[in-house]
Amino acid sequence: MFNVQTPTFSDIPYGNLSERQKLDIYIPSTHEGPFPLIINIHGGAFMMGSKDSHENDCASFETLLENGYAIASVGYRLSGEKIFPACVSDCKGAIRWLKANSDFYNLDPERFIVWGRSAGGHLAALMALTQNDPSIFDDPSIFDVKTDSSIFAAVDWYGPSDFSLMDEQFREITPEACVNGVQNHDSPESPESKLLGGPVQEKLELNQLANPVSYAASASSVPPFFFGVGDSDCLVPHQQTLILHEAVSARGAATELHVLEGVGHAGSIFEEVLTPKVIAWLRQLEVEQEGKLEK
Numbered sequence: 001m002f003n004v005q006t007p008t009f010s011d012i013p014y015g016n017l018s019e020r021q022k023l024d025i026y027i028p029s030t031h032e033g034p035f036p037l038i039i040n041i042h043g044g045a046f047m048m049g050s051k052d053s054h055e056n057d058c059a060s061f062e063t064l065l066e067n068g069y070a071i072a073s074v075g076y077r078l079s080g081e082k083i084f085p086a087c088v089s090d091c092k093g094a095i096r097w098l099k100a101n102s103d104f105y106n107l108d109p110e111r112f113i114v115w116g117r118s119a120g121g122h123l124a125a126l127m128a129l130t131q132n133d134p135s136i137f138d139d140p141s142i143f144d145v146k147t148d149s150s151i152f153a154a155v156d157w158y159g160p161s162d163f164s165l166m167d168e169q170f171r172e173i174t175p176e177a178c179v180n181g182v183q184n185h186d187s188p189e190s191p192e193s194k195l196l197g198g199p200v201q202e203k204l205e206l207n208q209l210a211n212p213v214s215y216a217a218s219a220s221s222v223p224p225f226f227f228g229v230g231d232s233d234c235l236v237p238h239q240q241t242l243i244l245h246e247a248v249s250a251r252g253a254a255t256e257l258h259v260l261e262g263v264g265h266a267g268s269i270f271e272e273v274l275t276p277k278v279i280a281w282l283r284q285l286e287v288e289q290e291g292k293l294e295k
Helices: 058-066 086-100 119-130 163-172 191-196 204-210 239-250 268-294
Strands: 009-013 022-026 035-041 070-074 107-117 153-157 225-230 255-260
Touching: 022 086, 035 086, 035 119, 058 070, 058 268, 070 086, 086 107, 086 119, 107 119, 107 268, 119 153, 153 268, 163 191, 163 204, 163 239, 191 204, 225 239, 225 268, 239 255, 255 268
Parallel strands: 035 070, 035 107, 107 153, 153 225, 225 255
Antiparallel strands: 009 022, 022 070
16 A cells, blocks of 8 residues: 655755755656656645645545556645745746656656645646746746746645635625634634735735636636535635636636535545546546647
């Protein structure tokens, strides 16, 4: 059985501004490369977690490796160390580092897939919707910003997409399961406010820059997206996933949306139910890509 605690290559620095700027790489042992790469971006409300946090995704790691996917688990600066856009710049820098070193690790740079849950889903979506477009996330002190950062596909599970709408969406629809209340995102103590350096509703300009949905219409290229969310989420309103799905679909990008009835925020059910669907979806995308290349 695969042990998620033992990466093939561990604690590889992709930047030198923080101890958090490190990543682990897991290489399939029963397949031949170059390997498509899953870039795993951990959750934790932008203020917790690490590249070693695999409480929820361990089963998915094992399944992905068994199916021939390499995995890079990326660390990034949390809001307590550096506020937005540091975490986004770190993820962008990590992708560029991986592209630049893809030959050494036997990775296929044309098949880089970003995958995140919760805050990680938000960051994955930003990676997919900015790609090589110039943005505030380009930090040359992390890695050469001229290096390719294109994304083949994105997997966003229950990630926020517009911080300023979250409390309003909870007022519109409060899931019956949320008997103990829902997360207050406009509070100065909310994860999003701490990320932005002040209350969300007082940081609307910065909020706009932080929202994945802000980039969908203007992005020069939008890759395929796979969305997963529970309709009984008490931390991130499930409408956050729906509005990003709508914005991405409006660009004509291939999308797949799964809303799990009665399911809350995170949990093994996502891994058990949706991971096989993600793999099947990725396989189909690869077949379609090969067909285009042959024409």
